[in-house]
Amino acid sequence: MKSFAKVAGSLSTIVVLTLPSGHVASQTVRMNKPNIVIILADDQGYGGVNCYPHIKRIVTPNIDELAESGVKCMQGYASGHLSSPTRAGLMTGKYQQSFGFYGLSTPHVGGIPKDQKMLSEYLLENGYSTACIGKWHLGDYIRSHPNNRGFQTFYGFINGLHDYYDPLVGGSWDGVYSGLAFTLDNMDPVVDMEYSTYEYTNRAIRFIEKNVDNPFFLYLPYNAIHSPLQAPEELIGELANNPAEVGKDDIARAMTFALDQGVGKVVETLERLGLRENTIIFYLSDNGAVDYSDKWEFRGKKGSYYEGGIRVPFIVSYPPEIAKGTVYDQPVMSIDIAPTIMALAGISQDDMHGVDLMPYLTGKNKDVPHDVLYWSTEKESDTQVEKNSFAIRQGKWKLVSDPAIEKDCNLYDIETDPQEMIGLKEKYPEKYKELYAMYLEWINQMPDELANGENARLKGMELMRKYQKNLKKAGKKAVPLSFGEQVSRKK
Missing domain, CATH: 3.40.720.10 (Alkaline Phosphatase, subunit A)
Incomplete structure (x- = not known):
């Protein structure tokens, strides 16, 4: 090493x-x-x-x-x-x-x-x-x-x-x-x-x-x-x-x-x-x-x-x-x-x-x-591409929509422009439409985001009691159970 x-x-x-x-x-x-x-x-x-x-x-x-x-x-x-x-x-x-x-x-x-x-x-x-x-x-x-x-x-x-x-x-x-x-x-x-x-x-x-x-x-x-x-x-x-x-x-x-x-x-x-x-x-x-x-x-x-x-x-x-x-x-x-x-x-x-x-x-x-490779958050729209956060790559072509951070949507040639600075959707509108259609076909097969279930979660109070017992075994001072906000102790 x-x-x-x-x-x-x-x-x-x-x-x-x-x-x-x-x-x-x-x-x-x-x-x-x-x-x-x-x-x-x-x-x-x-x-x-x-x-x-x-x-x-x-x-x-x-x-x-x-x-x-x-x-x-x-x-x-x-x-x-x-x-x-x-x-x-x-x-x-x-x-x-x-x-x-x-x-x-x-x-x-x-x-x-x-x-x-x-x-x-x-x-x-x-x-x-x-x-x-x-x-x-x-x-x-x-x-x-x-x-x-x-x-x-x-x-x-x-x-x-x-x-x-x-x-x-x-x-x-x-x-x-x-x-x-x-x-x-x-x-x-x-x-x-x-x-x-x-x-x-x-x-x-x-x-x-x-x-x-x-x-x-x-x-x-x-x-x-x-x-x-x-x-x-x-x-x-x-x-x-x-x-x-x-x-x-x-x-x-x-x-x-x-x-x-x-x-x-x-x-x-x-x-x-x-x-x-x-x-x-x-x-x-x-x-x-x-x-x-x-x-x-x-x-x-x-x-x-x-x-x-x-x-x-x-x-x-x-x-x-x-x-x-x-x-x-x-x-x-x-x-x-x-x-x-x-x-x-x-x-x-x-x-x-x-x-x-x-x-x-x-x-x-x-x-x-x-x-083809796909990336996506949950779909927002079938008709307004700029509302969806996603990307699709096919060969050298990549279509990216990023409404949250970059607030942009465009087509790029990753081989000649890996920095994705030259938007090509106006120059190659058919490829833009093709990739968007492929993305929609893919994302429309995906289920909705998982919903909250009725499963048991880790119990913080139980863990805190264990934590205090372990502290005591180690000969260290226990943290009181009364506080209700995250502590910010630093070593």
Whole structure:
């Protein structure tokens, strides 16, 4: 794993790790059932990794090396322009709209419906040990808790954002002690933790170490670099452009490097245990850039379906199959990850919308993975395109409507104009009409947004009592039960 000190002079430094010979036999036996690691960054734009085109200074030597060990997808897309919808598509291999999952309100009405089988559930049924460590954001109902959706191990938080130091301080609390703000160890509230990026990395390593002899699925959704902007002071000091005047970009750079260190430690652990050759690793972000991230020269940002809101770093490393240093230039999407994993694990499925990427990434299939790609929030109108927030891409053509942020709707040639600056709907009106008709045909097959159900939610008061008991066991002062608003304690 590369430290900042090792890469400050040259980001091309190579670290050679020796594999222990004692694990060769078990590795050979397990080759037909690969280990799976999905590392998901939060709000990291296309230019948020050094090995992708970028504008701001960024330091990601371990992610860069991961890309060099496999394939770097230059047109990798998230299926959503916000966190939660993308995660729903990632875990099901489907367009999340197909089961009524459109936006950030959906997690709070139950998340992914039970009849939509998740990747973790498939893998658990087929002998995999499973863990989710980090940000969930796929439902705050008890039935949607990771432990009830195929993950034997969960450590992290349920809602969309969380303090990086205080396990009790999180996102919105629905009423008094809804339970959303707690960091949880499976179902139990956590009373103390390291800087969360470090904590998640260390727990991921322990999970791998416990499963040397079992095939495993590690889903590692870091909350970095999502707000709040918090990073270890030593990293900020090392990486700030001007340590005397630290700005948002400096803190985001430090948060990114902490994430990068985590990636390096996970890969190093796999190598140390002799598991690297039999492990496929996916690295991507859940949506495009926020203001303090880097979207390169793309238009739009998080919350938009322009390239800046949905094109993300997308890396796949699997040494037995994918040649080192591969660069793939065709569009791929986060919904492709689940069917790719299913095919590698030998598990049949016939209802995912993504495709098995391996034939394309290895060069065995020279065709494009997708004829058409779709993005959309819930439909507002059949007749007024400017009222719908959506995008559709077919080959080089992309039609985008963004009434909320960019307040624009137009047709673009992504091959010659990836920055989406030259609108072509007046020049190519037939193509504009064709893509809009295709979008309407697709979205009209999608159900309405999920409605609130009668399912039990996590009980905040019960969790608070557990939290107090755990504090007492740890010899710490208990937090009084009387307050009714979210606390804002900082470590």
